Structures are given as structure tokens and as C-alpha cells.
Amino acid sequence: MQDLKTAAQQTHDFLKMLTTTGGFKLRFRIVAGAGAADPDGLEDRLIYVELSGPDEQMLIHRDGELLRSLEHVCAKILRLEPEEHDRISFDACGYKAERNREILDLAEEGIEAVKNSRKPYRFEPMSSRERRMLHLALKKAEGLRTESSGEGPNRFVVLYPEGWQARERDDRAAKIRERFRRR
Template sequence: MTIFFNQSQAEEKIEDFLRVLTDTGGLNLKFEILACNGQVQPDTDDPVGEGSQSVSSDSPATTTLPCIKVELSGPDTALLQARNGELLHSIEHVAAKILRLEPDAHDLISFDAENFKANRDRELQERADSAVQLVRSTGRPYSFPPMTSRERRMLHLALAKSGLPTASSGEVPRRFVVLYPEGFKPGQPTQPATEDRTRAIRNSFRRR
């Protein structure tokens, strides 16, 4: 599927949304809206229709180079990072809805708070490396715990380097990634790894 994404209009809508959160919603946060190259995007007077990009939702570029990146900082950053970034992910999800992005295209935008997602990406890479070693040594599939669509795509990319087959299984919000041994045809596991599910349940009780 191809998505026509107007960069300047999207940035304006995101800025309006963030001002509602900080001014009306009372969140004590600062924000910067960045271009794909990591530079602060300057204000633009582009007329409607100019600056549009045609982006394939299943292209790897949409998973690694978001068209809009928002950096959040300030006293309330801890609130965004609490409960495994629950509020941060919720804000990003609402922003995607404002831009009317389909679920598979949510990676066109990315919100982060003091490198929370960057640290999470490093953790995903480490888990991917460990899973590859485990699958190769046991010859059995490995199921990761449920993740967001963005994290699943990041995980697929990290695992692709191994040459082992991967697939996503389950229904949102319990959808998860499965890594298979070489030559194994991806099936449909019924649930993620027991160890990961047990750890997730234990952590949820600790947060209460």
C-alpha cells in the first residue's frame, strides 16, 4: 500500500496536538519536531499539496527513517517513561490517529523522551542476538513477548541479519514475533515464550 504523506501539514498538526498536551493538558514538557535527518524542521509556508511524499507502508525505510521525529524533554519526562513507556506510546498512537495513518504506517512518526526508545532499541538488538544463538543451539522456534508494531518491525530487521526466518503471530495488542530455525517453515504458535510471559506478569504486579 502506498501512502501520500504531506510533511509540512503533518508537522503542523503534530505541533498543534503537542501544544494542547502542554498548554491545556498541563504536561510540563518541551518538544522539538525533527526532520528525517535529525535536524530541527524549520517553519514552512508551503501551500497545500507541496512537499508530499509517497511512501510504501511495507518498505524497510518506513521502519528506520520516520518522516517526523519528536523529542520530548522536561520535568514530566518520567511520566512518559513509566510503565514501560505506556504514556509515550499512547501519545504517539494518538498522533498517528490525528494524521489518519493506517496501523502499518505508524512508523512514519516517532516520539521519544530522553532516549527511552533509543535504549529500548539497543535492548531489542541484544535480545535478538540472544534469541539467534538459542534457536541455532536448540533447533527450536523462539517466541518473543508481545510488542508494539514499531518494536516488532525493529525486531524483524535485527533478526534478518541472521538469515533465519521470522514471522509475527497473534492479535493486537498481544501480537508477537517468532524466530524459526534455518529451513523451518513458519507456523502459527499459540502464545509467546512462557518465560517472557511469566516475567511480564510478575512485572505488572510489581508496578501496582
């Protein structure tokens, strides 16, 4: 990210345009630098934007679709690479903060499920940003690994117990060998 002060000003200008020309009835507070840090450690944010006002519910409708879209547009304005999009984070009504807590809870549930069953655990489909956050939350689990699977909006995270891939590959290889022996 370029100079943080410039990035915060560009974010301000974007939001000002939305609230004047765009007609959104919103107030916003921008925090940049150390004060913007994510307390849950799921985002590497340098700029945090809190939105409030009469139109705030519109932002979180449909699982925060508009909130995420505004965040994405702002990341593009700041010329952030896709892997840097978590440097800026928008929230309204505590929606994203609550979702972060849900992701942490989901991670704990998945870890427990895999440790108890010793079988892979498949999470529900999520956005790429939420999948990344889930991967980070699951990183602390020793002896487990994660992978994303699926396509487009149906992409999801799978949590595997240690050594699962090797057994899975061995099983597949044995089935292939058996098929060739029958011929």
C-alpha cells in the same frame, strides 16, 4: 504522509495543545525529514519528536505506555495508515532509543540461540510496533525466519531455523496418518 512541513506543523499544534490546555509540563523538539531518520534502521520515521521537562517521567512510566499513546494519537491526527505509524516517533529520556538497542540485543540473542540449538526461539510478548521492529532486526539473519504468534497483548515473535516448518508439518501429518491407520 502528506506534505512533511504540514505534518510537522500538525504535530507541533498537537503538542502545543497538550502543554497548554492539557497542562503537561513538557518541552518538545521536532525534527522532520532526513534528520529524523532512525540510526538503528528499525523505524522508517520522517518526524522525530523529543520530549523533555518535569513530566517526562510520566511518559515512560509503565513501559512507555503514555509515550506510545501520544505517538499513536499523533499518527491518527496525521491520518497515517497502521503500516505507516513508524513514520512518526516520540521519545523521552532516551527511553525509545534504549528500547531499540534492547530489541537489537534481543535479536542477536535469539539468532545465536537458534543457530546453536537448531530449535525455534520464542521472544517475550511485545507491542505490535516492537514486534515489527524485532522482525526487521531479525531479517538480516540468513537461514532463519520469523512469525508472530499469540493473541492481543500476549502476541510474540518466534524465530525458526531454516526448514523447521516443513519438519513440523511432516510430523503433524505423520501423526494424523497414524491415527487414521489405527481405526
